[in-house]
Amino acid sequence: MSAFVLGVGQVPFTGPTRVEMGDLGGAAARAAVADAGLTLADIQMAAVGSVYEHPSVGQRVLLRLGINGVPLVNVENACTSGSTAIIEAIRWIESGEADVAIAIGVDKMASHYSSGPIDLVDADDMFGAQGLTVPAMFGLLAEKHMSEFGSTREDFAQIALKNRTYAASNPYARFQKAPTLEEILGAPNIATPLGKFDCCANADGAAAVVLASESFARTHGDGRQIGILSAVLGGGHLGDRLFDDPMTPVSRRAYERAGVGPEDIDVVECHDNFSVAEFEAYERLGFCAPGEAQLYLREGKSKIGGGGAAFNTNGGLLGRGHPAGATGCVQVASVVAQLRGEAGALQHPGAKTALVHTSGGGVMELQSNATTAIVLSR
Amino acid sequence: MTKTMSELSYVTDRMFRPDVVAVVDGAEVLVGGECEQCGDVRFPRALACPVCNAAAESIHPRSLGSEGVIVAASRVDRAIPPFVPPFMLAYVEIGGARALGQVETDEGEPAVLIGRSCRVITGENYRVNEESVHSFRFEVNK
Numbered sequence: 059m060s061a062f063v064l065g066v067g068q069v070p071f072t073g074p075t076r077v078e079m080g081d082l083g084g085a086a087a088r089a090a091v092a093d094a095g096l097t098l099a100d101i102q103m104a105a106v107g108s109v110y111e112h113p114s115v116g117q118r119v120l121l122r123l124g125i126n127g128v129p130l131v132n133v134e135n136a137c138t139s140g141s142t143a144i145i146e147a148i149r150w151i152e153s154g155e156a157d158v159a160i161a162i163g164v165d166k167m168a169s170h171y172s173s174g175p176i177d178l179v180d181a182d183d184m185f186g187a188q189g190l191t192v193p194a195m196f197g198l199l200a201e202k203h204m205s206e207f208g209s210t211r212e213d214f215a216q217i218a219l220k221n222r223t224y225a226a227s228n229p230y231a232r233f234q235k236a237p238t239l240e241e242i243l244g245a246p247n248i249a250t251p252l253g254k255f256d257c258c259a260n261a262d263g264a265a266a267v268v269l270a271s272e273s274f275a276r277t278h279g280d281g282r283q284i285g286i287l288s289a290v291l292g293g294g295h296l297g298d299r300l301f302d303d304p305m306t307p308v309s310r311r312a313y314e315r316a317g318v319g320p321e322d323i324d325v326v327e328c329h330d331n332f333s334v335a336e337f338e339a340y341e342r343l344g345f346c347a348p349g350e351a352q353l354y355l356r357e358g359k360s361k362i363g364g365g366g367a368a369f370n371t372n373g374g375l376l377g378r379g380h381p382a383g384a385t386g387c388v389q390v391a392s393v394v395a396q397l398r399g400e401a402g403a404l405q406h407p408g409a410k411t412a413l414v415h416t417s418g419g420g421v422m423e424l425q426s427n428a429t430t431a432i433v434l435s436r
Numbered sequence: 437m438t439k440t441m442s443e444l445s446y447v448t449d450r451m452f453r454p455d456v457v458a459v460v461d462g463a464e465v466l467v468g469g470e471c472e473q474c475g476d477v478r479f480p481r482a483l484a485c486p487v488c489n490a491a492a493e494s495i496h497p498r499s500l501g502s503e504g505v506i507v508a509a510s511r512v513d514r515a516i517p518p519f520v521p522p523f524m525l526a527y528v529e530i531g532g533a534r535a536l537g538q539v540e541t542d543e544g545e546p547a548v549l550i551g552r553s554c555r556v557i558t559g560e561n562y563r564v565n566e567e568s569v570h571s572f573r574f575e576v577n578k
Contacts, residue, residue, distance in 0.1 A: 184480045185536045187452055188561070188571065189512065189519040197510035198527060198536075205508075205550045247513045249525075250546055296478065296486040300508055300527060301534065423480070 059285035061151040062275035063434065064158075064268045065094025066391035071232040071263035071379040074169040079111050082264040083164035084122030086384070090160065090266035095280050098123050101268075103156035105131045105146040107139030107163040108383030110170050115383075119162055129156070136418030136427040137329065138291070139163060140265065141386025145289045145430060147269050157274040161267045163384035167260035168232075185422040192419065193257050196332040197249030199300050204251065207349040209337070211251040215242040216355060217333040218255045221370045224362070225377020227403045230388075232261045232379030256333040261379025265387035267394075284397050287316035287411075287433040294418075297425035304426035305342035309415060312431035313344070320344035323367045323433075324409040325396045326360075327389035329417040330374040336360070339369070343415060343431075367413075368406040371396060386416045386430065397436040411435045444497055447558055450570040455497065456480060457558055457572045463502040464556045466572055468533045470498040479533040500531025502556045504574065509539060509546035518562040518569075528554060528574055540575040553577045 067089025069082050083106065091098055104125065106116030116132045129150070135142040140163025147159035183190075203209050219239050225231035237245075237255050245253035275283045292308035313319050320343065328339035340351040340360065345367055359366025372378065372392045375385060393412035395401045401409075412434045418427040444458040444467060451457065458467050469481025472495070474488040479500060483492055509526040512519075524539040526549060540557065541549060554574040561571035 184453075184456075188525065188537050189515055189523060190525060190536060191512065191515060193514065194510055194512045194525050197512070198508045198525065201510050201546050201550070202508040205547055247511070249513065250511045296482060298527070298534065298536070 059272055059287065060289070061148045061269045061271060061286045062279065062283040063286065063390065063394050064096065064270050064275060064279060064283050065090045065092070066267050066394045067093050068230055068265035068388050068391055069263055070230045071261040071381060072168065073232065073262065075166070075262045079115065079164055079166050080118040080122050082166070082262065083119035083162050086164070086264035086266040087119065087123055087160060087162050090268045094268040096158065096268065096278065098125055100158050101125055101128060101160050103129045103147060103150045103159040105133055105143035105159065105161045107133040107135070107143035107161070107386065108165050109134055109136060109139050110165050110167055110382065115164065116162070119164065136420050137331070137382045137385055138416045138418035138428040138430045139383040139386065141389065141414065141416040141430040141432065142291055142428065144267055144269070144386060144390060144432065145291050148286055148289050151269055151271050157271045159269050161269065161387060162264065163266070163387035164264035165381035165383040166262040167381050168262045168379070171260050183422040190422055191249065193252055193332065194249040195299055195422070196334050197252045199338060200251050200334040202300055203334070203337070207352065209352040212243065213352045213355055214251060214256055214333040214337060215239060217330070217336050218242050218376055220361060221330060221336070221374040221376040222255065224371055224404055225373025228372040228378065231373045231377050232259065233377050252332055252334065258331045258375035258380045261381045263379065263381035263384045265384045265391050267387050267390050282398050284394050285435050287318065287435050288312045289432045290315065290430065292429040294421070294424040294426040294428060296423060299419070299425050302425035303342050304417065304429045305339065305415065308429045309343045309413070309431045312413070312433050316433035318411060318433060320367070322411050323413045325371060325393050325406050325412040326367045326369045326415070327392050327412070328369060328415045330370055330376050331380060333376065335417070336369055336374065339415060343413065362404060362406045371401065371404050371406055389414045389416060390432065393434055397434060444499065450568055451558070452561060452569050452571050457556065458499060460499050464558055465502045466500040466530055466535055466556050467497050468500045468531065469495040471495050477532045479535040500533055504528040504530030504554055506539070506549045506552050506554055509549040511544070511546055518564055520562070524549070526574060537571070538573045540573055543576070549576060
């Protein structure tokens, strides 16, 4: 184990709120430290991820915590900002520079952007200048899969239904009522074949993860600590998401370093910013062969207790909402609850090993801005 | 065939960029880039070669031709201003590269477009302050 998760915490993800960004991050951090059974004085290093907040976001969060003088790294890495902050904290622990570190993710995306991810394209990009939106990129991905492999519009709707149904049992999720399949299929089209419910909504929110070295975890852990088997950050390159897969190489490296394979993974948090993105993840994270995601889905394998790896068990981005900087942290919090056996009604039986995958994009000439994969185990 | 900037006759009138469409033998062609060091071809012309790291001055404009094949398409019903939906977006394989652009078609379903041949045209992409901004587009061949 390169490091251990001792505590996780978050605030409820919401629509636009007047709560200050720093207060959101601070509340999540206090919850994570309390969950770890530590005090704020134990924190030796902080990494804070956000995308759309102002400069020095971490300093503004730590002001609310009374944490003074510890090394602080602010991270902006698109939607992987929170998971990159976690990896940064892990590296500090692995290097021996810190025994206890906290990764915090925060964003007020619902306050800043009212129309979901639609606005989030740089019109200076060649393809942004053609009218490409982020939903359209994933619509193209879905249309290509349908054409090549026989997946259907309803397959994507089923993922939206699954994740939004799970979110209804997660009190921290932005959406507490799941739509029906008919409502999903009948919702306004955004970019074919994806309708409104196939797209994640922005949210305001924050989450945090307390990490520690093995020696510190051994002496201070309460028996609920979860080990980090591997944590990999991959960079993007020129290309496009449809044809240049950013997920496979990063997840393979994470499996290899962890000494596990997809067959060992019980629970997955993947970056389901769109329903088809989870569908894509079944294949590209190695849970089924290319072109067979619809079979994995239709057999119910991605559901809790479905016989495969359960995906996005507390709602995913589709159901929780997406405060970009916080997403990587809340994904880790979700699988930590599973591995501890603390997920309540959303518990996947026998969860021992988990994968967290996060994708960041926005520069449309790149197949991704960044991709992360973290393998955890109890 | 690789052509230098000065050899290509670019379409610049109202275009959002002056270096993406040229006229060759009377036909509008898409202009990408080719790396003189490693031969990598892509659209748009890269700021540096992602294969061999050659600098921009080693990546030369290259005509990708006027004809391509649609490999993915989606009808966009929600867009960012100044774009006015609905419109069809498609990835087109053309001249050894892949380009994303809007498609002129009277066929409403994206699925029927995949595998179809198309040609490069130019036309209005959006308006800003009543001024027409043009871009390359693709027209499905009948």
